[in-house]
Amino acid sequence: MRLLVLGGTSFLSRQIAHDAVTRGHDVVCAARGRSGSVPEGARLLALDRDEPGAVDVLAGERFDAVVDVATGALGWVLDALAVLADRVEHWTFVSSINAYADTGTPGQTTKAPLCEPVLDTQHLALSDLTVERYGGTKVASENAVRERMGPDRSFVVRPGIISGPGDEMDRFGYWTARFARGGQAIVPDTPHQPIQHIDVRDLAAWIVTACEQRLAGTYDAVGPVLELGAVLREASELVGAADLRLVPFSPEVLVEAGVNPWGGPRSLPLWLPADKHGLVAHDPRPALAAGLRPRSLADTVRSAFADEQARGLDRPRAAGLTPAEEREVLHRTVPEPDGGDHSGRN
Ligand SMILES: NC(=O)c1ccc[n+]([C@@H]2O[C@H](COP(=O)([O-])OP(=O)(O)OC[C@H]3O[C@@H](n4cnc5c(N)ncnc54)[C@H](OP(=O)(O)O)[C@@H]3O)[C@@H](O)[C@H]2O)c1
Secondary structure, eight states: EEEEEEOOHHHHHHHHHHHHTTTEEEEEEESSSSSOOOOOOOEEEETTTTTTGGGGTTTTEEEEEEOHHHHHHHHHHHHHHHGGGGGGEEEEEOGGGGBBBBBOTTTTTTTOBBOOHHHHHHOOOOOGOOOOHHHHEEEEHHHHHHHHGGGGGGGEESSSSSEEETTTTTTHHOOOOOOOHEEEEEEETTOOOEEEEEEEEHHHHHHHHHHHHHHHEEEOOOOOEEEEEEEHHHHHHHHHHHEEEEEOOOOOHHHHHHOOOEETTEEEEEEEOOOGGGGGGOOOOOHHHHOOOOOOOHHHHHHHHHHHHHHHSSSOOOSSHHHHHHHHHHHTTTTOSSSSSOOOOO
16 A cells, blocks of 8 residues: 555654554655654655645655644645545545534534534644634544545544653653652542543554555544543552552642643643543444454553653653642642641542
8 A cells, every 4th residue: 555644753643654664555754854753664755734835746646545634724634635635545534532512421422513613724833723723623624535535535533632652742641650750649539530542553553454444434533431540540550659649639629729631731631620521431432343442551551651761751741740830739738737637638
C-alpha cells in the first residue's frame, strides 16, 4: 500500500507512519518536520500547510490511502481533498470526541448531536482554539471528507484521551511520573468518575488496518469505560514509589485552590467536572466490533512511564501540578498543629 500521512512527525500520526512502515507499506509523511522526525523507513515531504498551494506538490502523486490529523484547520483539509481526492482510494480523518455537542450524557454513540460546524477556513493553533471552535472545525472537516470522498471511502475516528508513549499533552503520563516521585500525591476525590482512553499504539494499528481493508464509517475511537479512582490506583501500584500516599481532595477544595480539571498548567489531569463526564463515557462497542483492540491498562501505564523516564521525570510538563504547586496546595489545606482540620477535604 502507498500511504500518505498528513503529519507523521509527532505522537499519533508518527505512530501510524511507524506501524505502516513496519507492515511493509510505502509511507510518505507531509509535514514541516518541526515537531520531530518521521519514523525510519518513511519519507518526509517537507511542506507547510499554512502556505497557499503547499499541497499542490502532491498533485502528480497517487496513494492508496491518506490519513489526515488536521486540527483547527478546515482550509488544510479542503486543500488536501482538492488536490488528492480523485487519486486516493481511502481517506482517514482523525477527529475528536469534542465533535459532540453534549458533554454530559454518558453512553452516547455516533448518532448523538454534533457541534455546529465551523466553516471558517482560517487555521488557528491549538493554543488559540476554544473547545467550541476545536469541535466545530472537526465537524466541518469530517463533513468535507465524507462529501468529497463519499461514505464508502471515508473513515472518521473520534478519539477522547489518547494515552501511551509520546504524548506531548502530558495528561496520562503525568500520573505515572507523579506516582514514581512518591510522598503525598494529590488525587481528585472522584473515584467513580468515568474515564476512557485509547493507547496511541492501538489507535494507530486500527487506522492502518482500516486503510488496508478500506474500512469506512464514523467511530468513537475509545476504549472501555473505566473509573478514574481505579485507574489511578492501578497506576500507583504499578509505578509508585514505596513512600507514595494518595491524598484525595474534593473537587470543591481543588477549585478553590485554583487547580484546573482535565489538563494544562496547574491541573489534575483526567479529572473532569460532572457536566463533562459524557466526554469520557462514549459507547466503545461499535469501534471494538470494527476491530479496535485496546491493550491492558497495565501495559499503557508501564509504557507511558518508560516514556516519562526517557524524557526525564523532572522535566517541565504541559499538564499537572508542579512539585511546588502541589506543596502549596497541600500546605494550605493540611490539618493545622492545633488539631483543627481547615482543609474542607473529604
Ligand atoms: N492527544 C489527544 O489526546 C487527542 C484527543 C482527541 C483527538 N486528538 C486528535 O488526534 C490527532 C493527533 O495527531 P498527532 O498526534 O499527529 O498530533 P498533532 O500535534 O495533531 O499532529 C500534528 C502533525 O501535523 C503537522 N503539522 C503541524 N503544523 C503543520 C503545518 N503548518 N504544515 C504541515 N504540517 C503541519 C506536524 O508536523 P510538523 O510540526 O513537523 O510540521 C505533526 O506531524 C489530532 O487530529 C488531534 O486533534 C488527539
